[in-house]
Amino acid sequence: MTQFDNVSVVKAANIYFDGKVSSRTVLFADGTKKTLGIMLPGDYEFGTAEKEIMEILAGEMDVCLPGESWKTITGGQAFEVPANAKFQLKVKTPVDYCCSYIA
Amino acid sequence: MTQFDNVSVVKAANIYFDGKVSSRTVLFADGTKKTLGIMLPGDYEFGTAEKEIMEILAGEMDVCLPGESWKTITGGQAFEVPANAKFQLKVKTPVDYCCSYIA
Numbered sequence: 001m002t003q004f005d006n007v008s009v010v011k012a013a014n015i016y017f018d019g020k021v022s023s024r025t026v027l028f029a030d031g032t033k034k035t036l037g038i039m040l041p042g043d044y045e046f047g048t049a050e051k052e053i054m055e056i057l058a059g060e061m062d063v064c065l066p067g068e069s070w071k072t073i074t075g076g077q078a079f080e081v082p083a084n085a086k087f088q089l090k091v092k093t094p095v096d097y098c099c100s101y102i103a
Numbered sequence: 104m105t106q107f108d109n110v111s112v113v114k115a116a117n118i119y120f121d122g123k124v125s126s127r128t129v130l131f132a133d134g135t136k137k138t139l140g141i142m143l144p145g146d147y148e149f150g151t152a153e154k155e156i157m158e159i160l161a162g163e164m165d166v167c168l169p170g171e172s173w174k175t176i177t178g179g180q181a182f183e184v185p186a187n188a189k190f191q192l193k194v195k196t197p198v199d200y201c202c203s204y205i206a
Contacts, residue, residue, distance in 0.1 A: 005111045009129055011104065011201060012160055013141055019197030022141045024127050026112055038116055038125045038141070057115055094122030098114060 004028070017044060023099070032101070039095040045088050051102040052081045059095030064088040107131070120147060126202070135204070142198040148191050154205040155184045162198030167191040 010025040014035065021044060023037030039061070058075040066085045073079060075096075081087050113128040117138065124147060126140030142164070161178040169188045176182060178199075184190050 001114065003111050003113045003130070006109060007112055008106045008108045009110055009112055009127075009139065010106045011139065013139065013199040015141070015161075015197055015199065019141060019143045022125075022197075022199075024112075024139055027106070036112065036114065036116065036127055038118070038122060040122050040143070058118075094118055094125075096116040096118065096125075 004034075017042065020044075032103075034101070035099045037097050037099065039089070039091045039097065041091050041093065043088070043090050045086055047086045048081050048083055051083045053100040053102065054079055054081065055098045055100070057096040057098060059091070059093045059097075061089050061091040061093075061095050063090075107137075120145065123147075135206075137204070138202045140200050140202065142192070142194045142200065144194050144196065146191070146193050148189055150189045151184050151186055154186045156203040156205065157182055157184065158201045158203070160199040160201060162200075163195045164198050165193040165195070 004026055006029060008027040014023045020040040020042050023035040026034045026036060055078040056073050056075050060074045062070045062072050063079060064070045065081060065087050107129055109132060111130040117126045117128065123143040123145050126138040129137045129139060158181040159176050159178050163177045165173045165175050166182060167173045168184060168190050
């Protein structure tokens with residue numbers, strides 16, 4: 001889908017790494033949550049609490065998931081990150097993403 | 104308000120200046136539109152089509168509106184830009200903003 005309907009959007013951004021990574025939180029009627037974010041080129045490590053599905057809408061990056069080797073991900077692809085895990089990213093071009101949190 | 108309820112959010116980001124400025128479009132039931140965006144430090148010129156109200160949620164920048172001198176704007180402040188105008192910004196720290204388009 002190209003837009004999310006009947007949702008709430010938190011006004012304030014989530015800002016990380018001096019703004020090189022930022023996102024907006026979208027709340028759904030069923031109680032689930034997604035973030036829509038932008039990552040600028042750079043190397044990052046993130047940690048998860050819940051399981052996450054990262055859908056890349058545009059851009060290119062390399063990702064290293066727990067116990068896996070580096071792989072390249074581009075717009076149109078997605079990957080899953082387990083709960084309570086760390087993962088590394090090398091963002092090559094500005095990445096537009098949608099992250100779904102799976103309780 | 105801290106969040107917008109019963110809205111639609113366009114999934115894909117609006118990306119400008121190599122991603123140093125990006126925003127998400129929020130559509131309201133009454134047909135109006137806002138964008139929620141982030142601007143990283145840098146010098147920018149923007150042009151308006153409709154009149155805009157720029158509300159700064161966080162961060163600091165200097166703005167030069169048509170026919171005015173530079174002034175500093177910080178989180179909690181807002182300014183209006185006329186339709187079909189150009190304005191300049193010098194963003195000092197990452198700026199989180201909400202832009203309302205007034206038809």
